Amino acid sequence: MDAKELIARRVAREIRAGMLVNLGIGLPSLVANYVPQSLGVFFQAENGVIGLGARPPEGMENLGLTDAGGGFVSAVPGAASIDSAMSFGLIRGGHLDMTVLGGLQVDEAGRLANWKVPGKMVPGMGGAMDLVTGAARVVVAMQHSARGESKVVKSCDLPLTSLRRVDLVVTELAALKPTEEGLVLLERAPGVSLKEIRDATEADLLIPGEVPEMELA
């Protein structure tokens, strides 16, 4: 299993029946593959649909039905079209049960940075700032390190996405729970030792007596 699949399968376990969930583009969008249809979960794409379904067969795509990455999707039974004002009204107003986003850095205060690398990459925040500020639950799904540097840091040096403390961070090594006291090491990825996690992490971690292995969907 590669890192991305592992992360997606762990995040999928956070999703409960009947939730409204927004999945960011890239890694987070893989989560949908591991959520059983029987849960009756509705996926929202912030560009304007509640009830996102799979990509249609070749030739049956419609230019007017895409996800937030511009990819073709379908609409499940019970889907609803919404404009951008309603879409972000739902997000900012706390009606979105969960958002899953990628990250560039998360720090000991549980703050996320994911929209800008000054001087290098300025894609813009898109909907990320509203999602992190407004969603009932924020889950960050990201690889633990990039180019040999830990993305779980003492304090973000990249521009913040929000002051809000995220609710869960899932990497291919660990599940971390930001709390008022700091980052709690909640679970280890299968076969990963505490030492491996500590060595790969710049931030100080709070490590309980027992750190179970992740269960995956």
Next chain:
Amino acid sequence: MDAKELIARRVAREIRAGMLVNLGIGLPSLVANYVPQSLGVFFQAENGVIGLGARPPEGMENLGLTDAGGGFVSAVPGAASIDSAMSFGLIRGGHLDMTVLGGLQVDEAGRLANWKVPGKMVPGMGGAMDLVTGAARVVVAMQHSARGESKVVKSCDLPLTSLRRVDLVVTELAALKPTEEGLVLLERAPGVSLKEIRDATEADLLIPGEVPEMELA
């Protein structure tokens, strides 16, 4: 011709082709009777329809299609349903070309009072404050006096609806144009003398050299 018909027929002449117009309940609603269909005017009712039409025949009314007074109406071809947020967004945002409202008092500054008589009658402002604040053009349609007292006063002693100077006041005696300098007597009702108007008016009027008679629709 009674006073109300005269006022309605004078106000009707203010309406131009293609306008979006809101008519208040009561006297103002009579104006629609004198606007030729060929003008392509759309009437808005602030409770949620653009393209208000006549009351349907007995037995063909629908409980879900009424004007702001709760009376049954129809929808003309090209009508649109709007919710209250859109309705008042159009009004406040200056997209409404004209509103015609009743009045309790108008003063020399062109300010309207029409929502409250302290200690006697407190119906509430409903949509009136938004209409007077936001409409591109505000026309007050009211009788010149009530219970022997002039409704065109030096300064409103009833609570104001808005600080905004209204654009035209039409009574059964006169058409008055509020300006920065004061209330200009624009037109006399047919057969009414300047003296009759002055005698019936508490406010000081600015009277040009020539005051023509009203033309009616």
Next chain:
Amino acid sequence: MKGAMTPQAAAELIPDGASLMIGGFMAVGSPERMIDALVARRLRDLTLICNDAAMPGKGVGKLISAGAVRRVIASHIGLNPEMQAKMISGEIDCELVPQGTLVERIRAGGMGLGGVLTPTGLGTEVEEGKRIIEVEGKRFLLETPLKADFSLISAWQADYVGNLSYLLTAHNFNPVMALAGKTVIAEPESIVPVGVIPPDAVKTPGVLVHHLLVRAGR
């Protein structure tokens, strides 16, 4: 997927003293069966947030006549003489709000905005006790967001996901109130199978609706 419940069962969810947003404009687009069940339950000390006080015997007017209401936030109460009398006697506190401000305050509450900056009401009694914020040289009243314990709304079609569509002037405050109640109960004219309402016809997404009432006569 949501099951539908009777108005009586829905009324049981609502305690004395609750704040209720109730849709409708002169009772057009009001959830009448829900209101009847509230009257039958003899609730007390309710706060109503609604466009108007309707008339005796119709819409929210029935709750006012029944003595169930302690406080009303509305834009117009002129067609309900009982409401007028109860306001003057002090039985009901009444806050009068311009209609466009009222709907935006509810929307702000439902959409996580901190308030409404509106020119409506400047220089009138509505301004009293409120902050004025100047933006780019223009003055605006700061009006605060509104939320409620329950939103009781009326709709045209629903499906069992809770998606709602509305009919003509029966839209009014219903779609906005669906955003701002901690619990949202919808009374639809009809309930259709999931997938029957086209996505573009849905005006209130089902995720906002917690309970549906069974259709009339069921």
Next chain:
Amino acid sequence: MKGAMTPQAAAELIPDGASLMIGGFMAVGSPERMIDALVARRLRDLTLICNDAAMPGKGVGKLISAGAVRRVIASHIGLNPEMQAKMISGEIDCELVPQGTLVERIRAGGMGLGGVLTPTGLGTEVEEGKRIIEVEGKRFLLETPLKADFSLISAWQADYVGNLSYLLTAHNFNPVMALAGKTVIAEPESIVPVGVIPPDAVKTPGVLVHHLLVRAGR
């Protein structure tokens, strides 16, 4: 009743230096024929207000590649490397705005509100230079309204009154931008006789639309 005009005739209405709101999300729901006509007209110094910079060859990306744009107000430009390069070289000024804030600023401009009070962006770079307003103990950023000389929007069905309906995720910014342009030009997929679009399916009332483009291939 509005006649329909060609994209070329509509483009003639727009001068160098104009501010344009253009609907679309990654070019989905963008008025492509209108944009092509603007490119052909070799306009300069435009200000674009749009969700994103699309990609080269699509949507507003075509105007950016053509060198027609001086300033962009958007939430995301990450999929258009030409936009990134022009921003870094200083050819285009770019104001990045959170998406939910952007759509509310446009709505506020179109609906006569004085601004937006949002928690989004508090404590981030977005806060810089902005006022913070405290309401009922919570802090909000004050974001100013946006308007434009022209709104160029894409729709699904139109009638000759100018009423518009939209398709699925091609709604996005179009209905809100229709409120905030001094002149609104709509590019519909089809135009139907007046009375064919049911009142409840109209999402933008025709009173907001000044010009309709003829259908493609006409």
